[in-house]
Amino acid sequence: MAAIKPSLAKGTRDFSPTEMEKRNYIFDIIKAVFAKYGYREIQTPTFENLQTLTGKYGDEGDKLIFKILNSGDYLAKAPGNLMEEKASAQLAPHIAEKALRYDLTVPFARYVVMHQHELTLPFKRFQIQPVWRADRPQRGRYREFYQCDVDVVGSDSLLNEAEFVLIYHEALSGLGLRDFTIKLNNRKILTGIAEVLGKPELIVDMTVAIDKLDKIGLEGVNNELLNRGFTAGDLEKLQPIIQLQGTNTEKAEQLRQVLASSPIGLKGIDEIETVLGYVEKLVGDTAVVNRFVELDITLARGLNYYTGCIFEVKTNEATMGSIGGGGRYDDLTGMFGLNGLTGVGISFGADRIYDVLEELGLFPNTAVLTTQVLISNFDKLAELYALPLLRKLRAAGVASELYPATAKLKKQLSYADAKKIPYVILIGEEEIASGLFSLKDMLTGEQRMLGETEVLSFLAPNA
């Protein structure tokens, strides 16, 4: 068999030991916060029935689902006419009945419906698993990436929304981020705006356009609105909304006036104000809230399913898309036949957070823990002589290893150096004769002769 050139599938990455240690550092901090707020972990399968996933993410989203070819002679049962016509989209469900999960929310909805009789509502769960999307990779965008989702179903209390703001703040601060913005919006406000304009059916076009304010500026947004079916008169009404200024309270006040004729819009504002009120009480410091939380009506995401509050988090310390997002969906499980169950949740983009922490140099050294001590291996005699010490070190909880072959000391020390092992124990003729061990500090280069108990108490002072 001819050797093939090794390569990674597009948009995927290997995680080497150092990277894994850093990734776990992120996951551990996020998990600890989730647990602290009462969420419990679940996992769902890597792949689901294709039917479970399609139709949940909009047309664009459906195209990005990785489908898994059926086993066996999958073309035998496929409709001939569709193959003749090369109708890929229609043919796909006939030859691919499974697909890789696209996010964690839809599998969670399926989970809730299937386990409804064993769940105590409200059910609070978190889930940290990879998801797959078949889009074109670019900076901060991968085809395989991890989401850290935390959701609660069966509770319509806005306390949940408020706690998610706290979770974001606590987790991101815990990771060392200092300047980020938790943006809040509400689907009902967007609906209200579209209503006031008399164009409720254009809500998606409207929000997609004004969402780009940061990127293409006011003029660009206005042009896009015109292209998407809005009139000059609509634009005029929209200007004060798009360019909303001031504190969160001031913004809410202005919106209240604009949306006076829209009951649903006013409800959205009520919700935002309630959430902000809870957040202030929970944080206990208005200045902190104003610094990290921002009412931003240009925020548009997940419009296919979000019905209430919408979240998005951006870091201001690095150029990166959003590092998290979420929202409320009133009918999370309706698509699986269980109506009237509301859900709200957020997600952390772990891979992007990793890139940001890397760029800002925020990974602590302790995130990269390794073997504490390496025992050298001079010859077979020393190797055997080392084994009891190795056993005692490990029994005392010291991460330790014996160099697995008789090799030049230079090579063994280089190994310790490359692996950043802080101590090396040298065992040769002298040590065997004296019964002492040479303990070398790799950082200072100092070397001492110690007895076994001294070695153990030095490397494991608390054991």
Added chain:
RNA sequence: GUAGGUAUAGCUCAGUUGGUUAGAGCACUAGAUUGUGGUUCUAGGGGUCGUGGGUUCGAGUCCCAUUACUUACCCCA
């Protein structure tokens, strides 16, 4: 799906209007140092210059095609 950019050693990259045997740094191996790493010095291994075609006396260099990677748009974490 649309539009750019890039492709030379394991990695990051030089390579002059087309001209002899394609280079550097890092990494690796060995020696200087037969029981001492990280610094230093010396030597060594490692290349069908992404692939296929074309122009030319001659192509890493120019042209065409193709593939892969990459950046941006759409969309999204």
